[in-house]
Amino acid sequence: MVNKELSPSMFIGVRGRGIISFGSGQPDLPPPKKVLACKAGYDDFKYGLIAGRRELRESLAQEFKKFKATKEDFIVTNGASESLDLAFRAICKPKDKILLHVPYYYSYKPLIEMNHFVPSFVKTNKGKIDIEDFEGKVHDVKAVLINSPSNPTGRLQDIKTLKIIEKVTQDLKIPLISDEVYKDLIYERENYMLSGSQVITINSFSKTFSMCGARVGYLYSKNSGIINKVIQLKTITSMNTNILAQRMAYHATKVPKSFIDSNVKIWKQRRDIIYERMLELGLDVWKPEGAFYILPKIKNPRKFVREMFKKHKVITYLGEWFGADDRVRFSYALDTKEIEEGLKRVGKYLKKN
């Protein structure tokens, strides 16, 4: 470990005795019972429609009815991350620039570069977009990527900011990709969904319904040109998303809103605890408003991440993976006892270092 370059893939799926993981961004809460129950009786494993099961897309259209959504506006994918890859590939050619705000979700930059596109970065202040910087840089990019609530900061973009971004991209006819996978996990206000003919919304069942390993996300757009291009791409890459996982996702759409509400209460409690404890430890930290991440400033982050894992069995993610070189990301998707124990270990480390 010490001699190897640190990377997120080292930690994904790693679980074991005594390890406390503030690493991977997955809920520890169980999926809804109905979602699990539907598996037993399901036996049809033929190919499905590339865009996804009709019942699921119809149910999603119902959820988005205030935007006049129809089932034709949706494509069900292998998690939100496949949606993002397909959206970029549908819109951009090699050397095209994509604008995103820093800190960013760690996959964004390598995903853009691996596809031979070029990332362009917008500054933020405590996680909030610097709108002047945005307006100065948006003119020569091919697409804009917004992620609110943000992984790794847990911060929301102000509605005023989001409305400016909506208008500017609409006027310039620049595709606006909005990764809203944490839309249901917000502690301060309702989600403001970006919308308009240039918008591609990316979403997921992973976080809201605790089904990360099932890999079901979706892409929504009123732009039929983009939808058709993405279907073409998916036809020649992964084809239909796992057909049973889609059935499970359909059942998730039928779960009463109270399931989400009671989960959000739990997340908010955890947010309060981790935020308070970090303040007590004297860490420089921004109060998370959504998702389940917090991004404190840490001295010598590489040493911290290495030693917390090796000596204290605590997994954390290096801020530099997210474009935040002086910080470390903690996911608080674990129960309050574990959060307390994990932060006790962090406290021990900080005393010595």
Add this chain to the structure above:
Amino acid sequence: MVNKELSPSMFIGVRGRGIISFGSGQPDLPPPKKVLACKAGYDDFKYGLIAGRRELRESLAQEFKKFKATKEDFIVTNGASESLDLAFRAICKPKDKILLHVPYYYSYKPLIEMNHFVPSFVKTNKGKIDIEDFEGKVHDVKAVLINSPSNPTGRLQDIKTLKIIEKVTQDLKIPLISDEVYKDLIYERENYMLSGSQVITINSFSKTFSMCGARVGYLYSKNSGIINKVIQLKTITSMNTNILAQRMAYHATKVPKSFIDSNVKIWKQRRDIIYERMLELGLDVWKPEGAFYILPKIKNPRKFVREMFKKHKVITYLGEWFGADDRVRFSYALDTKEIEEGLKRVGKYLKKN
């Protein structure tokens, strides 16, 4: 339909009353019982390892033990098609040339072009690779793609040919991607698996175990550089393959060989019937040796495919999607009664046209 450009995505997942589909390449036979039975008790939907479940990769290593495979040589993907996309993206840069034989599986060409690579084509004679043409073209390509048994021809490449291709690519250190998803469906001899340090084998559970909609395939290579690159790519695109589908695939690896043998008997019967009937209809056709496709020459193929669907409710695939402009692909993945009925309708059409 008549006014729209014909494309395979029109037909994928289309099923209905009275329609006989020689279209999509999916078995009508059921998956093994154990594969279906394991779903009910499975409730863990956390993220899994990006490379895939350990138990499944260990079981695959056991299957490939004569090549000294270990679980580290495998990556489990969303079907073989995702394996192929990831392999190309791991090896090639925009403008790199990829050599493939014509006719080819319909996804190959758009997949290559969508990734901004350039296809280069090797001639075949009745589906068999022209080895002189291959040797003339291989020197300036970045990768070679072989598919035996072939979709859409159903033909096998001769072992002599495969050994030459193995040696030439090995000597030139050119990655050799071998799509062997029909390796278990061969009527004439055992599969000859391409091997060596340059080889990337692509495989699937879809065809052998009738679980296309579950989307489980895998990539195997002794080249750890390529394996690591593909894991990096998968970490930022689709992440782990659906975790339950992998569990199902694990159970498939434990199914006795007799399951496959009795299925192959059924496929061979169907092959014999469709081949005989096509000869009786006077069609110019090559005898399939594996997979479940046959590719007769048809006058005015676009008219044929359109009218067979519109007027006779028979789905067939245009040869031009496969680089065979004067032919039409029939999948015979349906029971013998339907094959007979479908070919009766073809006979009616041919009499009038």
